[in-house]
Amino acid sequence: MSENTLVAQTICTREGHDFAKIFKFQFVLSKTPPETSESWRAYKVSDWTLQACPSLRVTPVLDSVGDLVGWFLGIGITAAGDAITQSLPLPAQQNADDFFDKAQDVIHGIAGRFAIILATPEKQRMYFDAALDQSVVYNADAGLIASSATLAAFGDLQTNPLFDRDAILNGHNYYAFEHTSDPRVERAFPNHYLDLKTFALPRVWPLAETPFDIMRARRNGLISRMERRLRQIMHGLLRNFDCCLPISGGHDSRLLLSYGKGELHNLSTAFSHATNHNTLVDSLIAANICKIFDVPHQVINVFGEEHKKQLERRKNMRRFNEFALRTGFEGGTRDRRAGLANALAPKHEVLIRGNLVGILSAQQYGRHLLDAPFNLNFALARLRIQDSWSEEDLNRWSARYLRWLNTLPKAAHSRAYDLAFLELVQPHALGALLNGSTNAYHVNPFNDRTLLHGSMRLRPRYRLSRKAIDTMQQNAAPELSVVPFTSDTKHVVMKALGKSPPWEDLKDLDILQQS
Structure with a gap:
């Protein structure tokens, strides 16, 4: 060559x-x-x-x-x-x-x-x-x-x-x-x-005057603007592109689907992957959500007999190697079922996904840090660079983190964990890995500065309590309040069917909560 x-x-x-x-x-x-x-x-x-x-x-x-x-x-x-x-x-x-x-x-x-x-x-x-x-x-x-x-x-x-x-x-x-x-x-x-002339990377946001807090009296107005924007984005995607949407038992996909109301007839496919017991439960929850919205739902069950040959070691290694090559060797999974599920995802122009919704729930924070000063060791651990640290490693990455932190305006330091998630974690943990999926072009509707900045302006304690995401969910689709989330559904499944029932037994189980 x-x-x-x-x-x-x-x-x-x-x-x-x-x-x-x-x-x-x-x-x-x-x-x-x-x-x-x-x-x-x-x-x-x-x-x-x-x-x-x-x-x-x-x-x-x-x-x-x-x-x-x-x-x-x-x-x-x-x-x-x-x-x-x-x-x-x-x-x-x-x-x-x-x-x-x-x-x-x-x-x-x-x-x-x-x-x-x-x-x-x-x-x-x-x-x-x-x-x-x-x-x-x-x-x-x-x-x-x-x-x-x-x-x-x-x-x-x-x-x-x-x-x-x-x-x-x-x-x-x-x-x-x-x-x-x-x-x-x-x-x-x-x-x-x-x-493109110098290969320099000047920062353009946030600016010195960018606010990172909001008065309680103005909080509802901010959430209303975020609701309008999320609805606008979801409607824009569904009206203009051939879209599919994976549904789980958590908050993220439920929120996106709810803000697609009014255009869900344009959604080509709603689907769930069943690769283990937890995702089987997710599939059950998703089926109930889609039934309420009158949206057809597909379960890609890799436990099915028709997929058995695709789980052979040789075919799994081929999938793994191709995925790794696509990502520039920045990610992959040895899990056979997860790899197969990725390959079996529906083929559409756009796959709508909800990863970034987590910022609305302050997922980068622990409760013990809400009122504490900035914790560099915690911040480094969130990057998942390595599992154990020598003194040399700690010094190197601490210095690099602080150089990044010092590129932020002072007001943004109060949201350092959020901004690190966007600038330091997501580009590697998601952006690079999205290259590995080729059945559709993956798009996060929450990847929008109005939504991301709006989320960060809400105080971490308020977000961590799930008040922000629960408010947005209830405002968009109160009818989904009867559908439990994953942890509650797992208890219902265990009580009714025991541990790890197959999809054939699970799919008709009544999990809806009486209002």
Whole structure:
């Protein structure tokens, strides 16, 4: 292989993978386009060439007189509730002094999973969604920006000596900060933009004047604005894209489905994965929720006899290796049933998921920390870099964390755990791993600055009590109050059917609570 062959191509050739099949929804941005796939499409802006899988939506970005100034990659819903499908118009001409300021205002109002390339004669930048769900990594020396590390370096994959790759591929740990599986490649940060001339990453949010608290008297008004925005995003997705939605027994998917009311007839598929006892219980809860909403529900039961051959070790290893390669070797799972469930997910344009809803419940906090000063050891543990720490490790990562913390304005320090979740955890624990799923393009409706910032403005104690999410849930769909959550349902199942009953026995069990 040539020294100018991407790591991805090197591995695909050596191991017999189909590059186009493996790297679905992915892209490379460069000034000298490398070899990718004949099926990939090329888009020019300034002296940059974007090469992208045809399954990845690429939409032109236009200035106020209709001139092309860039490309929008992915799925987005604007602040006005419009889906970005034909073009993304910006309110300034590219030669205006305030072009990037006005463009930034528009970008900050977009929900979804996306990256945006903007280029004028003077400046070239790349912007990202609020949690970097659309994975973006870069290799400054090679002049490559891409969706995964193996698409952003040439030759063979190099090993990052600061991390345990096997622990990461087994899902125990994550890369952190700018690090990826290859030391030549760095991951971008959300709330920054990438300067395509210098490869610097200036912070654009939060600003010094960004508030991170709210008076109790104004709390209901804030929640009402969040409710309107979540409904607007869900309706925008359901009206404009072929969507599926996985439903579990928890709060997140229930909330999203509830705010889709009025457009649920446009939902192509609601489904649940049954991979163990807990997810069988989730499937039962989901079936009851969907029945109330009159939404057809599908259970993908990997315990079924028809899937037995797909759980063989050889096929599982193939799935695992392909998933790892797609993610740039940043994640995977050895769990056979979970891997099969991912492969069996319905095939649609968009899969709506609810990971980021957890910020509304302050999942990054423990009750013992609510009134305590910032705890660096706790903050580092949340990153899951490694399981045990030497003094050298602790010093290295403590210093790196504090450098990141000091990029935040002072007012934001009171929400450091929340912002670390968005900027340090999510890009590795979710954004990188989303590349591994190719049956649909995964989009978080809660990946929106109105919703994320609004959640952070609510005090952690209030969120941790579940008052915020319960209020939003009750306001949207009070009829779901009769459907219990997972822990209560497990008790009902145990009492009625014993431990770990099969789906055939479980599916008709009455779990609804009398009001």
